Amino acid sequence: MDMKTVLSIIDAEKVEYVDFRIVDLLGRQHHVTVPAYAVDEGTFKNGVAFDGSSLTGYKSIEESDMVAMPDPSTAFLDPFVEAKTLNIVCNIVNPDNTPYTRDPRGIALRAEAYLQQTGLATAAYFGPESEFFLFDSVRYDSGPSGSFFHIDSEEAFWNTGKEGQNLGYKVRNKGGYFPVQPTDSQMDIRNEMCTLMTKAGLHVERHHHEVATAGQGEINFRFDTLTRTADNLLLFKYIVRNVAAKHGKTATFMPKPIVGDNGSGMHVHQSLFNGDTPLFYEQGGYANLSETALYYIGGILHHAPALIALTNPSTNSFKRLVPGYEAPVNLVFSKGNRSAAVRIPVAAVTPKASRIEFRTPDSTANPYLAFAAMLMAGLDGIKRKLDPRELGYGPLDRNIYDLSDAEKHEIKRAPGSLEEALTALEQDHAFLLEGDVFNKEVIESWIALKRADIQQVERTVNPKEFELYYDL
Known part of the structure; x- marks a missing residue:
């Protein structure tokens, strides 16, 4: 969709407002709305001005003027606004029209441009599974006189004895995978989400209840190129949250909101193509993978400790990344082991569907940064021929829980905390700087923001500490 098409849609659909959307460094979307009569070719050529100092991770107040440049190919009609509104995703530029280097979408676009410059492939495809x-x-609060959180769901196993209208069919702990109604009480809501996603341009493949109790779900949409998939993921989250609100519910992509049950991940499928030719397939290889694919895996696993600072960037992420909850904490690859950081799908896979699945990430990641970083790690593995078999990353097709302690000790693990991951990123980020995709300023800003998160969490008194220490 180009500028002229968008302008014709505004006229034909009698659009009243155009909503221009940008994303901050952390991955939260922001918007500014303009009456449709004020939107013309000049808007697309000159952009929309905004104050960059008010966005997390952007400019300071003395140099705050910035411009949002609309990308007409991202336009879709917003189903949640009463006045007919067209939403458009924007890139961010400086007042002199040069790209702003901290713009996450700009980083994703530079990663795609760098891929083509290397000559290794013409396109990288990504497909996230966001739970x-x-x-x-x-409800939650944190202050000097106390802190707490409390969540509730009509499906939750802890409500089996709830008084009042209680119709049973609660989801058991770790018992929520694929149950039919009435145990799955949210099918109609997910159907509505999928319908609106389809109308907005996403190709929905399937949806289902997930493993955890208390209303965990998953909706899968078709893969696309790197930047387009990041756009689609933000659109996906927008629709999930707003449909939930419409039904009097609240949606969260937080990795571990429930103690003692599975968390929510974002397994990311990825592959490289040269034109129409898939580069990850080779019949007869391990899981029918090519050497290119294995080197890509080598790059992902070699740089995983640093990558995780971008793919799992919350302190809560590391409450999910613990053994025993299907968590991919083991830095190995496997064609069947779901506790491996990299899994190779083999069921019903054609040559063009041959891909690798990085299972460690979660949806607190900024998708533009996370996908770009994964691509850069994989490309580094290809360029340096980092063979994961020679580096001790597998393949490991045995049940890890059946291994001896000595065998488990040989397996490399994901960082155990956000601080460990940030330290790894400080020490290992040269691969991200290739082709000026990332720069040191972006990485330093990211680390500073995340260390501020850690400090806030560490300095807040936890209710569990009262249980452990109050009577000592």
Whole structure:
């Protein structure tokens, strides 16, 4: 879709407002709305001005003027606004029209341009599986006189004895995978989400209830190129959250909102193509993978400790990344082991569908940064021929839980905390700087923002500490 098409849609659909959307460094979307009569060719050529100092990770107040440049190919009609509104995703530029280097979408676009410059492939495709919870209530507070959180769901196993109207069919702990109605009470809501996603341009493949209790779900949409998939993921989250709100529920992509049950991940499928030729397939290889694919895996696993600072960037991420909850904490690759950081799908896979699945990430990641970083790690593995078999990353097709302690000790693990991951990123980020995709300023800003998160969490008194220490 180009500028002229968008302008014709505004006229034909009698659009009243155009909503221009940008994303901050952390991955939160922001928007500014303009009456449709004020939007013309000049808007697309000159952009929309905004204050960059008010966005997390952007400019300071003395140099705050910035411009959002609309990308007409991202336009879609917003189903949640009463006045007919067209939403458009924007790139961010400086007042002199040069790209702003901290713009996450700009980083994703530079990663795609760098891929083509290397001559290794013409396109990288990404397909995230973003899990979420739909709660009926969420309350939390943190202050000098106390801190707490409380969540609730009509599906939750802890409500089996709830008084009042209680119709049973609660989801058991770790018992939520694929149950039919009435145990799965959210099918109609997910159907509505999928319908709106399809109307907005996403190609929905399937949806289902997930493993955890209390309303965990998953909706899969078709893969696309790197930047387009990141755009689609933000659109996906927008629709999930707003449909949930419409039904009096609240959606969260937080990795570990429930103690003692599975968390929500974002398994990311990825592959490289040269034109129409898939580069990850080779019949007869391990899981029918090519050497190119194995080197790509080598890059992902070699740089995984640093990558995880971008793919799992919350302190809560590391409450999910613990053994025993299907968590991919083991830095190995496997064609069947779901506790491996990299899994190779083999069921019903054609040559063009041959891909690798990085299972460690979660949806607190900024998708533009996370996908770009994964691509850069994989390309580094290809360029340096980092063979994961020679580097001790597998393949490991045995049940890890059946291994001896000595065998388990040989397996490399993902970082155990956000601080460990940030330290790894400080020490290992040269691969991200290739082709000026990332720069040191972006990485330093990211690390500073995330260390501020850690400091806030560490300095807040935890209710569990009262249980452990109050009577000592």
